Amino acid sequence: MNADPRRPAPTLDFLTTKKDELIGWARKFSLFPYPFVTACCAMEFMSVSSTLYDTDRFGAALPRFSPRQSDLLMVVGTVNHKQAPILRKIYEQMCEPKWVIAFGVCATSGGFYQNYAAVAGIDRIIPVDVFIPGCPPRPEMVIDGIMKLQDKIAGSKHPIVNERF
Numbered sequence: 001m002n003a004d005p006r007r008p009a010p011t012l013d014f015l016t017t018k019k020d021e022l023i024g025w026a027r028k029f030s031l032f033p034y035p036f037v038t039a040c041c042a043m044e045f046m047s048v049s050s051t052l053y054d055t056d057r058f059g060a061a062l063p064r065f066s067p068r069q070s071d072l073l074m075v076v077g078t079v080n081h082k083q084a085p086i087l088r089k090i091y092e093q094m095c096e097p098k099w100v101i102a103f104g105v106c107a108t109s110g111g112f113y114q115n116y117a118a119v120a121g122i123d124r125i126i127p128v129d130v131f132i133p134g135c136p137p138r139p140e141m142v143i144d145g146i147m148k149l150q151d152k153i154a155g156s157k158h159p160i161v162n163e164r165f
């Protein structure tokens with residue numbers, strides 16, 4: 001009961017905000033990447049996953065090779081039109097919430113493959129959260145991209161099925 005009629009009644013906004021912050025914090029440190037690797041950027045993906053750069057610091061070190069066990073699709077390398085439906089299907093098989101990183105300039109825009117076979121950016125096929133340019137990108141750029149994705153996850157709303165708040 002609201003004792004002072006001049007003050008607005010308390011709402012549950014506070015609890016909802018704190019719930020989103022808590023889930024966002026947990027999710028941003030438990031990313032399970034699915035590497036969709038097609039070309040030479042794979043070398044840099046392996047480099048950034050190694051001990052020296054240690055993506056475990058960001059909770060993103062353990063690749064899953066099943067889309068149903070992944071929440072981060074990392075598209076690494078050139079994607080051609082023949083592969084486009086496969087990439088789309090893998091994205092659709094991932095459970096929500098899910099995020100996508102375009103790793104390297106080929107995945108971002110087609111790179112220098114301006115021809116009939118290459119897709120000029122994977123955002124023509126699936127939604128992309130973070131674009132990392134470079135041919136190939138430096139490991140520091142990849143880590144910067146992961147941190148940007150973490151910021152995005154932390155700042156997002158995280159609805160829960162049958163939410164009671």
Ligand code: SF4
Pocket residue numbers: 039040041076077078104105106107111134135136137
């Ligand atoms: S961005 Fe460069 S290194 Fe990466 S797949 Fe394309 S050509 Fe290869």
